[in-house]
Amino acid sequence: MTLSLSFKKRGITLTGLSVELQGKPILDNVDLEILPGEIIALLGPSGCGKTTMLRAIAGLQRPTAGEIVVGGQAMNDVAPYRRNVGMVFQSYALFPHMTVAENILFGLKMHGVAPAERQGILEATLSMLELGSLRDAYPARLSGGQQQRVAIARSIATQPSVLLLDEPLSALDKKLKDDMRNELRNLLKKVGMTAIIVTHDQEEALAIADRVAVMENGRIAQIGTGGDLYHHPNCRFVADFVGYMNYFDGRVSGRSDRSVDLDIGRDRSLKARAAAIAPSQDDVIVAVRPEAIRPVVNATPIDREAFNSVTARLIGEEFLGIITNLRFQDDEGRELLVIRSGHDNRTQLRAGERYALIWPIDATILMPTDAS
Structure with a gap:
């Protein structure tokens, strides 16, 4: 049985989102509106709060103040596993003792998907990400780009409404990273779900995202298309960070x-x-x-x-x-x-x-x- 994957595009609204860790403000009263199906990049230096924002949306970090709404539903008190949010970690976090197919199936098992349905979702996921020929390969035999696709495949197999990617290209060398930027954008657009990418690489952000939010000291300094930020920066920090x-x-x-x-x-x-x-x-x-x-x-x-x-x-x-x-x-x-x-x-x-x-x-x- 082969199924087609179905993704519900859901928008995200952050209102007055603040996070403190050990009394230190990490996010400071952030407002952000993300449209359904939009790819947003959070761009900024280390320590500016971009990964904390990702973790708050995923439910891995509790806000000190403010509200997170996904698809019209308030998420602050919703457990992480009930948020229908997929996450791709910087290291990809693939299980080395599992094949590509087994890595993808693992998430489906954890979500309680019936065995008969799992196989159809697996086949659809392998087809969508063009991983069919690698289904029996182990992560150690895959290139960095192939490992990235498997990590994304494992996340989207559960058909989340939002995909969060934490520094998705940082583990790749420069040449492969350059090659993968366009492939990652095309893949996210093909899948069609709302996606948020955390990165400190300006070229990566500009190449992949529909809009880029430049972050400084826990706040969004400016958000816009790559062209907006490059040609019309609103402050010196943004001008320096984008080119x-x-x-x-x-x-x-x-x-x-x-x-x-x-x-x-x-x-x-x-x-x-x-x-x-x-x-x-x-x-x-x-x-x-x-x-x-x-x-x-x-x-x-x-x-x-x-x-x-x-x-x-x-x-x-x-x-x-x-x-x-x-x-x-x-x-x-x-x-x-x-x-x-x-x-x-x-x-x-x-x-x-x-x-x-x-x-x-x-x-x-x-x-x-x-x-x-």
Whole structure:
């Protein structure tokens, strides 16, 4: 008998969620709305509370305050095994003495699924995750990517409404991790259930998730699509955690309907679009992504209505294959990073020489100084 797996997509709502451990706040009044079938990544450094949030949703950590609602049902007082939540641990936690099929069947036995039904669910799970040829293999004979698929298979065989993944790619080497990002996203979308992924890897979060919540000190600093966070960070912490960034301390020196003028010191100025800043702001952090900058020789004519420009000296170059990191220092001693394609030879650069670093005004990001 072969069955098809059926997953109920359930949304998740966290309201005022707080967790304290030994009197120390780990989660601090977190609000989060996750749509049914959505993949959310919790991204942040160690100790920011992301794994604690995962454990609270799974029922493995009791909140100090706040509410957890899954599919419209309050979960705070529901036992972990009754929450219909699947969890994939960082180490995968496969039983080494069991085959792939036996690992998958174990969870079904623990959930009291009848023997006749187990076999049909097993066959459906093996088919969905393309593990049929490995059903009799033991974990020690599997690659890291195959072990990950088995761990996911064991979790989804119980047909949970929510899947929680704690650092799902951290056990893999870089090349395999890069290969698995797209496969994991495709797999989660194929399964179709709501999923939350904990990670400290920005590329992993951006590649897999529909939205990313960047966490700092037990709070969500910003949540949005990868494009939102990358191009419109709301504070310096988010800007630094999602990619690389160059910064200037700026002060608004003029405004028009279309743009603002920014004083960055020593009678030097930049422009940004007026929509990038609140009308009442004067002191701002001016930021630009390193791949938006292009070095040109100083004599190159520059359209000041379309481009910003600063003059800087090349002090270092790091060739990394598909990209090259260029490090410059401007007249005020600020170091600026420029990232360009390994095949971008529009300007031949020489260490110690001065260049104009130009970038589109539209690529100039402004952030309030009190949110850094």
